[in-house]
Amino acid sequence: MVPPQAVDEPxxxxxxxxxxxxxxxxxxxxxxVIASPPxxxxxxxxxxxxxxxxxxxxPVWFELHGHPIDRYPWLPFAVRKLHWRYxxxxxxxxxxxxxxRALRNQPLDMPTEGALGVEFEEQICAATCLRSASDxxxxxxxxxxxxxxxxxxxxxxx
Numbered sequence: 001m002v003p004p005q006a007v008d009e010p011x012x013x014x015x016x017x018x019x020x021x022x023x024x025x026x027x028x029x030x031x032x033v034i035a036s037p038p039x040x041x042x043x044x045x046x047x048x049x050x051x052x053x054x055x056x057x058x059p060v061w062f063e064l065h066g067h068p069i070d071r072y073p074w075l076p077f078a079v080r081k082l083h084w085r086y087x088x089x090x091x092x093x094x095x096x097x098x099x100x101r102a103l104r105n106q107p108l109d110m111p112t113e114g115a116l117g118v119e120f121e122e123q124i125c126a127a128t129c130l131r132s133a134s135d136x137x138x139x140x141x142x143x144x145x146x147x148x149x150x151x152x153x154x155x156x157x158x
Contacts, residue, residue: 010061015078018062019085025054026089033093041121047093048128055086064139077153080143084156087139090132097125 029047032039039047061072062079101108101122108130111123140157143149149157 010059010072010075010078012074014059014062015082018058018082022054022082022085022089025050029089029093033096038096041097041118041125044093044097044125045121048090048125051086051090051093058082076143076147077150077156080139081156083139084136087132087136091129091136094125094129094132097122098129101126 029050032043032047061075062082064079064083098108106126107123108126109123110127111120143153144157
């Protein structure tokens with residue numbers, strides 16, 4: 001069997017292919033995150049950089065804005081679902097520094113110029129976790145505010 005020719009537009013398999021590549025990265029990273037001892041903040045930043053490179057390599061039609069709904073009615077949900085999964089992975093990978101800093105009542109936002117070393121790296125992880133959670137919440141809100149949703153879309157939004 002010969003695989004089909006690559007095309008420069010979304011297909012019904014685009015989402016599945018992109019989710020597969022995201023989950024390959026996610027599985028490798030999750031193995032590191034659940035290891036004992038857990039990865040340090042610098043290693044978590046490297047994992048996050050891998051996720052960022054994956055996101056930066058997405059086709060233009062998988063960006064969060066500007067979907068041709070009339071031609072691809074399934075595309076907006078496929079795009080959002082992929083980005084929600086991406087954001088959720090970032091939350092999972094960076095939650096330990098976030099929770100540790102929150103329990104110590106330390107800043108959770110992006111580090112200031114005074115932060116250095118491990119403190120700086122932990123603060124980056126905490127801020128990434130917080131920003132990813134916020135991005136996910138706002139994306140879900142925006143998606144469901146724009147148009148009626150199917151039961152499957154509602155389920156994913158929960």
